[in-house]
Amino acid sequence: ALASAAALLTACSGTVGDSGGGSQAGSKKLALVPGVQAEPFYISLQCGAEAEAKKLGYELTTQAPQKFDAPLQTQLVNALGANPPAALLIAPTDDTAMLGPIQQVKSRGAKIVEVDTALKDTTVAASSISSDNAAGGKLAAQTMAKLANGKSGSVLVLDTIAGTSTTAARAKGFEDELKNTPNLKSIGVQFTQNEPDQAASKVTAALAATPDLIGVFATNLNTGEGAATGLRNAGKVGAVNLIGFDASPSEVEGLKNGQYQALIAQDPASIGTQGVQQAVAAIEGKPVTRNLTAELHSITKADMEANSQYFYKQSC
Numbered sequence: 001a002l003a004s005a006a007a008l009l010t011a012c013s014g015t016v017g018d019s020g021g022g023s024q025a026g027s028k029k030l031a032l033v034p035g036v037q038a039e040p041f042y043i044s045l046q047c048g049a050e051a052e053a054k055k056l057g058y059e060l061t062t063q064a065p066q067k068f069d070a071p072l073q074t075q076l077v078n079a080l081g082a083n084p085p086a087a088l089l090i091a092p093t094d095d096t097a098m099l100g101p102i103q104q105v106k107s108r109g110a111k112i113v114e115v116d117t118a119l120k121d122t123t124v125a126a127s128s129i130s131s132d133n134a135a136g137g138k139l140a141a142q143t144m145a146k147l148a149n150g151k152s153g154s155v156l157v158l159d160t161i162a163g164t165s166t167t168a169a170r171a172k173g174f175e176d177e178l179k180n181t182p183n184l185k186s187i188g189v190q191f192t193q194n195e196p197d198q199a200a201s202k203v204t205a206a207l208a209a210t211p212d213l214i215g216v217f218a219t220n221l222n223t224g225e226g227a228a229t230g231l232r233n234a235g236k237v238g239a240v241n242l243i244g245f246d247a248s249p250s251e252v253e254g255l256k257n258g259q260y261q262a263l264i265a266q267d268p269a270s271i272g273t274q275g276v277q278q279a280v281a282a283i284e285g286k287p288v289t290r291n292l293t294a295e296l297h298s299i300t301k302a303d304m305e306a307n308s309q310y311f312y313k314q315s316c
């Protein structure tokens with residue numbers, strides 16, 4: 001059985017004094033802007049957020065961009081500015097480009113809570129809730145070492161889009177930890193633009209250029225799905241170990257049928273639940289915790305039944 005990394009981290013706490021007008025006093029409106037629409041990670045996050053908002057007597061509306069894309073997400077955030085919610089829960093699609101639009105909503109009186117991804121500028125959000133993504137990357141590297149079982153070879157890391165705080169931390173956590181396994185050598189991090197097709201072709205190219213390729217670490221759902229396609233097309237399923245991040249229905253199916261050797265599952269519903277709790281605390285002038293994390297679990301085929309509660313949902 002593989003280790004499961006669980007961490008609940010409290011960096012600092014204190015009430016947050018945002019300034020600015022626009023959001024109406026006593027407003028019970030929360031807005032959630034995920035990274036992308038119709039995607040099991042963010043759907044599960046939204047389910048957790050909706051349930052908690054209902055429990056606390058708040059109204060949560062969700063609007064997600066069609067793609068994980070900063071200009072598309074900016075349009076949605078800008079549209080909130082005219083009638084700002086009491087709090088905006090957001091997964092910034094770019095750690096820098098989303099700063100201006102988010103700051104704009106904050107200046108109109110909305111409390112800002114980051115869910116999943118975060119801005120580089122840590123002064124904007126009242127609270128940030130995410131997985132411990134660096135720890136997730138480390139866990140993936142330890143799992144990769146276990147799977148290699150002493151065999152030597154090269155490993156490819158697939159990231160999504162530059163500026164995505166979560167996947168960048170996973171890739172770095174993985175690469176840092178892999179240095180402790182001398183028989184495994186990283187051939188570097190490649191970006192896929194969060195497109196499965198690009199992930200598939202990066203794997204195809206890596207297999208051609210690196211005959212001793214022994215493993216692929218895919219830092220999220222889309223890169224994992226594309227990497228699985230790349231390995232399948234080359235007849236390398238099982239011969240090259242694939243570790244994915246997330247636990248979408250198609251990734252779980254892939255784990256079951258041997259296309260993935262392990263998945264690092266997040267707990268998106270808990271990120272949504274905690275996000276709403278922090279947003280409401282900020283609105284009501286109660287103590288807010290600046291940084292919170294949700295649990296991660298490394299799951300293999302052998303223990304997938306016991307871990308089925310971590311599989312993501314397609315609807316609430």
Ligand code: T6T
Pocket residue numbers: 035039041042116117164166167219220221222245246
């Ligand atoms: O892995 C999640 C999320 O944590 C990441 O920030 C972006 O990709 C996902 O939504 C999965 O597609």
